[in-house]
Every structure is written in C-alpha cells, then in structure tokens.
Amino acid sequence: IRKLGFNTDAIITGLLKGNKTQLSKAITLIESNANKHEHAVKKIIAASLPHANKSVRIGITGVPGVGKSTFIESFGNYLIQLGKKVAVLAVDPSSSISGGSILGDKTRMEELVKSEAAFIRPTASGDSLGGVARKTRESVILCEAAGFDVILIETVGVGQSETAVHSMTDFFLLLKLAGAGDELQGIKRGIIEMADAILINKADGQNKKAAKQAKVEFKRALHLYPEKRSNWIPKVKLCSALENWGIEQTWEMLTNYFSLTKKNNFFEENRKQQNKYWLLQSINEQLKSQFYNHPEIKKELAEQLEKIHQQKTTPFEAANYLLTLKR
Amino acid sequence: IRKLGFNTDAIITGLLKGNKTQLSKAITLIESNANKHEHAVKKIIAASLPHANKSVRIGITGVPGVGKSTFIESFGNYLIQLGKKVAVLAVDPSSSISGGSILGDKTRMEELVKSEAAFIRPTASGDSLGGVARKTRESVILCEAAGFDVILIETVGVGQSETAVHSMTDFFLLLKLAGAGDELQGIKRGIIEMADAILINKADGQNKKAAKQAKVEFKRALHLYPEKRSNWIPKVKLCSALENWGIEQTWEMLTNYFSLTKKNNFFEENRKQQNKYWLLQSINEQLKSQFYNHPEIKKELAEQLEKIHQQKTTPFEAANYLLTLKR
Numbered sequence: 269i270r271k272l273g274f275n276t277d278a279i280i281t282g283l284l285k286g287n288k289t290q291l292s293k294a295i296t297l298i299e300s301n302a303n304k305h306e307h308a309v310k311k312i313i314a315a316s317l318p319h320a321n322k323s324v325r326i327g328i329t330g331v332p333g334v335g336k337s338t339f340i341e342s343f344g345n346y347l348i349q350l351g352k353k354v355a356v357l358a359v360d361p362s363s364s365i366s367g368g369s370i371l372g373d374k375t376r377m378e379e380l381v382k383s384e385a386a387f388i389r390p391t392a393s394g395d396s397l398g399g400v401a402r403k404t405r406e407s408v409i410l411c412e413a414a415g416f417d418v419i420l421i422e423t424v425g426v427g428q429s430e431t432a433v434h435s436m437t438d439f440f441l442l443l444k445l446a447g448a449g450d451e452l453q454g455i456k457r458g459i460i461e462m463a464d465a466i467l468i469n470k471a472d473g474q475n476k477k478a479a480k481q482a483k484v485e486f487k488r489a490l491h492l493y494p495e496k497r498s499n500w501i502p503k504v505k506l507c508s509a510l511e512n513w514g515i516e517q518t519w520e521m522l523t524n525y526f527s528l529t530k531k532n533n534f535f536e537e538n539r540k541q542q543n544k545y546w547l548l549q550s551i552n553e554q555l556k557s558q559f560y561n562h563p564e565i566k567k568e569l570a571e572q573l574e575k576i577h578q579q580k581t582t583p584f585e586a587a588n589y590l591l592t593l594k595r
Numbered sequence: 596i597r598k599l600g601f602n603t604d605a606i607i608t609g610l611l612k613g614n615k616t617q618l619s620k621a622i623t624l625i626e627s628n629a630n631k632h633e634h635a636v637k638k639i640i641a642a643s644l645p646h647a648n649k650s651v652r653i654g655i656t657g658v659p660g661v662g663k664s665t666f667i668e669s670f671g672n673y674l675i676q677l678g679k680k681v682a683v684l685a686v687d688p689s690s691s692i693s694g695g696s697i698l699g700d701k702t703r704m705e706e707l708v709k710s711e712a713a714f715i716r717p718t719a720s721g722d723s724l725g726g727v728a729r730k731t732r733e734s735v736i737l738c739e740a741a742g743f744d745v746i747l748i749e750t751v752g753v754g755q756s757e758t759a760v761h762s763m764t765d766f767f768l769l770l771k772l773a774g775a776g777d778e779l780q781g782i783k784r785g786i787i788e789m790a791d792a793i794l795i796n797k798a799d800g801q802n803k804k805a806a807k808q809a810k811v812e813f814k815r816a817l818h819l820y821p822e823k824r825s826n827w828i829p830k831v832k833l834c835s836a837l838e839n840w841g842i843e844q845t846w847e848m849l850t851n852y853f854s855l856t857k858k859n860n861f862f863e864e865n866r867k868q869q870n871k872y873w874l875l876q877s878i879n880e881q882l883k884s885q886f887y888n889h890p891e892i893k894k895e896l897a898e899q900l901e902k903i904h905q906q907k908t909t910p911f912e913a914a915n916y917l918l919t920l921k922r
Binding site: 310317402405406543544554556572573577579581582583584585586588590591 | 640645648729733736867870872873874876877878879881882899900906907914917918
C-alpha cells in the first residue's frame with residue numbers, strides 16, 4: 269500500500285459499491301498501525317458506519333484439523349447459492365508464532381475463493397489479541413458496508429481468542445471431531461459454555477458411530493450449563509463437509525436462531541452489550557498498558573514484589589504506593 | 596472505637612502476645628475507612644508482618660443452609676483439641692444487602708465462641724468485594740501474628756466472593772448437600788473447579804443413600820477438570836457435622852494436602868502468586884475506579900455509548916477519545 273499510494277475517496281466509493289479490491293485496500297489501511305493512515309481510516313469507518321450492522325455475524329471455532337476450512341468452503345458456497353454475499357475473516361493472534369495462519373491455506377476453499385460473492389481475508393498477524401480483535405471488528409463494519417450479509421469469523425480453539433470472537437458475533441459455532449476418546453477432555457469448558465451449537469464434523473464413513481455417541485455426550489454436557497440469555501437451547505448436530513451433508517441443516521438452525529433472537533430482542537440487545545463490552549475492554553486495556561509500561565512503574569513494581577515476598581509490605585500497601593508514583 | 600480511643604502500641608504489644616481483645620481492636624481499625632486511622636493501621640501491619648505467614652489458610656464455601664457454621668463449630672473444636680489456635684473470618688460483600696451476615700449467627704458456634712483458643716470475626720459489612728477482600732487479607736496477617744495457626748475463611752457460595760477467598764487461601768473446601776435433585780445444577784462450574792475437596796454434609800439418617808450417590812456424581816464431574824497445578828487430586832468426602840463424623844477425616848485429608856504441597860513447593864509458590872495477584876488486582880481496580888469515577892468521564896461515557904448505538908462511532912474510537920480526556 270505504501271508503494272502504490274491510495275485514494276481515500278476512491279476507496280470509500282468503491283467499498284460502498286461492493287468493490288472487493290477497494291474493500292481489501294481499506295482493511296489493509298486498518299491493519300496498518302501507521303499514524304499517517306489514521307485520518308484515512310477514520311474517514312473510511314465514518315463513511316461505512318451508516319451502512320453497517322446489517323449482516324449476521326457467525327463465529328466458528330475448533331481445534332486445528334477439525335475441518336474448519338473445508339466446512340467454511342461448503343457452507344459459504346451453499347449460502348452464495350441462496351443469493352447471500354459471504355465474508356470470511358479470522359481472529360488468530362497466535363498465527364505469527366505458530367507460523368501457519370488460519371485461512372492461510374486457501375486451497376481448502378478453492379471454489380469459495382473464486383466466487384464473486386465471497387470475500388476471504390486471512391488474519392492480521394503479528395499482533396496482540398486486543399489489536400486483532402479491534403481490527404477484525406472494524407473490518408466487519410467495512411464488509412457490511414460493502415454489502416456482505418453473512419460474516420463468518422473463524423478462530424482456532426486454543427487460547428483466549430474464542431472469547432473475543434464470541435463477543436463480536438451473533439452466533440457461536442463449535443466444530444468438533446468424534447472418536448478422539450473422551451470427547452469432553454481437551455476442550456475448555458468455557459468454550460462449550462459459549463457455544464450456541466456444537467457441530468460434530470467428519471461424521472462420515474467409519475466415524476459415524478462414534479459421532480452419534482459423541483452427540484449424546486455433548487448433549488449431556490450442555491445440560492449442565494445455565495440457560496442462555498438468548499433463550500436459545502444449544503444444539504448438537506452431525507455434519508460431513510466431505511459428503512456435503514449437514515450444511516443445509518446448519519443454515520436452517522441458524523435461521524431458527526435469528527428468528528428467535530430477533531423476536532425476543534436478544535439479537536439487538538446483545539450487539540448493544542457487545543459494543544459496550546468492547547468500549548470498556550479497550551479502555552481498561554489501555555489504562556493498564558499505560559500504567560505498567562511506564563519505566564518507573566516497571567522498576568518499582570519488581571521492587572515492591574520483592575518487598576512483599578520479604579514480608580516488609582502487603583500487596584495493598586504496595587499497590588497504593590505504586591499508584592501515587594504516577595499521579 | 597471512636598468513643599474509647601485506642602493506643603497503637605498497646606494494641607501491637609497485646610496482639611503479638613495473642614490477646615484477642617487487642618487483635619479485635621486492630622481489625623476494627625483495619626475495617627474503619629477513616630483516614631485518621633491510616634497511620635495506626637500501617638504501624639500495626641508493619642509490626643505484624645514479620646510474624647505472619649505461619650498458619651494454614653482454609654477457604655470454606657457452600658450455599659446458605661448447607662451447614663457451614665455447624666461444620667466450623669465441629670471442625671474448630673476438633674482442631675483446638677489437637678492444640679491448634681483457630682481463627683474464623685468471613686468474606687461476604689452481600690451481607691449488607693441480605694441483612695443476614697454469615698458468621699452472624701454465632702449460636703451455631705456455641706462452644707467455639709467460648710473457647711480461649713478460638714477467634715471468630717464476622718464480616719466487615721457494607722463494603723465492596725475488593726474492600727472486604729483487602730480487609731480480610733490484612734486481618735489474616737494480624738491473626739497469624741497473634742499466633743493463630745489455622746485460619747478458616749468462610750464465604751457464601753453465591754457471587755464472586757469464592758474467587759476472592761480461593762485467592763487468599765491454601766486449600767478450598769466446598770460444602771454440599773446431597774439429595775437436592777440434580778447435584779451439579781446450581782453450583783457454578785468455576786467453584787467446583789476451584790475446590791480442593793467437596794464435602795457432602797449432613798450425610799446422616801435418611802440422606803445417607805443420596806449422599807453416596809452424590810459422591811459418585813461429583814467424582815465424575817471433577818474428572819472433567821484439568822489437573823491442578825498443586826498435583827493434588829481433589830477429593831469427595833462424606834461428612835455429618837451433626838453426628839460429628841468426617842471431621843477427623845477432613846483434617847487428615849488437609850494434612851496430606853499440606854505435606855504434598857509443602858514438599859513439591861506449591862504451597863510457597865502459590866502464596867507468592869497470590870500476593871502478586873492481589874497487588875495487580877488492587878492496582879487494576881484503582882486504575883479503573885479513578886478513571887470511571889471522574890465526573891467528566893462519567894458524562895462523556897454515556898454520550899459515547901449513545902453515539903456508538905447511533906452508529907456514529909466505534910467502541911475503539913470512543914475509547915481513544917475518552918482516554919485523551921484524562922491525559
């Protein structure tokens with residue numbers, strides 16, 4: 269982008285017409301941390317905001333190997349056949365470490381990549397979770413302004429990124445494999461609690477029996493969680509992306525969910541709560557980072573911890589002392 | 596305390612000799628939020644700190660009616676027979692709302708209350724959780740300096756106070772009743788995850804069969820949680836405070852736990868981590884309260900939320916704007 273230069277007005281005009289090249293440029297500007305792009309980014313977002321908020325946002329998670337890309341390929345193509353425009357984004361702050369970014373392997377989305385009605389954007393890598401989350405949230409706004417009406421946000425089922433994705437989507441889908449032994453081990457309970465549906469993937473061929481058994485186990489596990497504020501009862505479904513089976517049923521389930529939550533007002537209320545969450549989250553993160561990154565605090569914090577350890581002060585006295593330093 | 600006045604030096608001398616009247620006065624000073632007592636509090640804590648850190652700290656939680664007071668009466672008296680000095684504190688920020696403070700009903704601890712080797716202190720009421728937590732943590736230090744070697748910290752199994760108690764104790768004990776239907780419903784998974792042991796109380800008479808069945812269910816549930824950093828495998832035990840049964844076994848279990856965690860260094864390491872937790876927790880709370888209680892921020896926060904709702908700004912832009920106000 270630095271080499272080519274850019275024209276903010278052209279980006280805005282193109283983006284609002286659904287031009288994917290301009291949309292892509294706009295997202296690149298958002299992902300750039302350069303101060304010189306700040307003004308352009310603000311302008312693009314301001315122009316997009318009145319046209320945003322019109323899509324459904326679906327979070328998709330699952331450990332590597334569960335078949336997320338293959339599922340998104342089938343699911344995305346099905347939605348496009350229904351006349352939808354589908355954007356696929358990813359939240360994966362670990363990608364810079366693990367090397368292999370999700371959505372990086374677009375060969376598994378061969379057909380979707382080529383489709384005019386699809387927009388696929390891999391992760392902004394090398395960033396903190398907070399940073400990736402902000403960029404993804406703002407990219408969602410641009411995608412919506414560009415007319416995409418189903419936004420799929422993919423994340424890897426490890427670490428804290430699920431909470432972030434859960435807090436920026438309307439529906440949270442957990443993909444699982446059957447037949448990996450004790451089905452409940454290895455997934456964090458928090459993720460199961462967030463899930464609006466668990467889709468047992470690759471429920472084909474020899475896996476079919478194990479998948480059906482897993483379904484029973486997950487249903488029992490979900491039963492232990494408190495009722496959702498949405499009044500939605502989380503579902504457990506079987507799916508085979510390979511055999512292209514379960515895709516239609518997944519969309520049917522989603523339309524049931526959206527009709528329920530739009531009727532009982534949870535859909536709207538939840539988005540409002542999510543906005544508030546991100547506002548407070550963003551403030552709290554910055555308050556902390558300003559404080560702890562202060563050179564004097566860094567030095568004194570270590571000293572106070574040592575003093576606590578030597579029983580010369582208490583954590584609360586130490587906290588008060590450190591807070592007076594920055595006043 | 597205002598009426599009587601107080602003598603800081605007399606408090607310190609008495610407290611270090613194990614005088615319960617002076618210990619009580621010292622805790623009242625800690626609980627007082629008056630600025631004029633700040634200096635005295637600092638002095639008392641400073642004098643106590645070198646003598647602190649020598650007890651075992653046991654957190655006890657369970658919903659109202661589970662029999663915590665009766666259990667503590669039996670357990671405390673048993674420990675005193677073994678030659679221990681037992682302090683009982685409580686964390687319950689809700690007491691000012693619910694009216695009935697825990698430990699308030701000392702009639703259930705008739706014998707313990709009268710014992711020379713016991714010190715019982717009800718909740719500091721009418722305070723935030725952070726405030727209660729700080730006061731309880733500092734009271735623990737004073738109790739330890741006064742020679743109490745087993746500190747029991749009671750909390751009610753509702754709300755956030757368990758996390759606070761879990762973060763200031765060496766062992767976390769969950770009391771449960773059997774026979775209340777689906778055993779796992781109604782307790783937050785987080786609490787089960789924190790528990791080092793689940794004690795099924797009132798496992799007597801007609802309850803016995805249900806209690807045994809509950810034990811099996813809890814064991815299965817505990818199996819789903821990840822291994823503890825302490826390497827301790829959480830236990831499920833039956834207990835009848837009424838029949839004075841299971842008390843000895845509970846202490847035996849605790850001594851096993853302490854011998855394991857002192858050997859593998861978790862005990863020491865955990866206390867170090869807890870100190871760090873409270874230091875950072877206390878800083879973060881104060882950073883937030885300073886920010887959000889600022890009159891200008893209060894006003895502008897509401898306005899920014901409204902602007903987000905009207906799609907005129909994003910949560911991240913709003914956060915940046917609010918943060919510039921306080922610079």
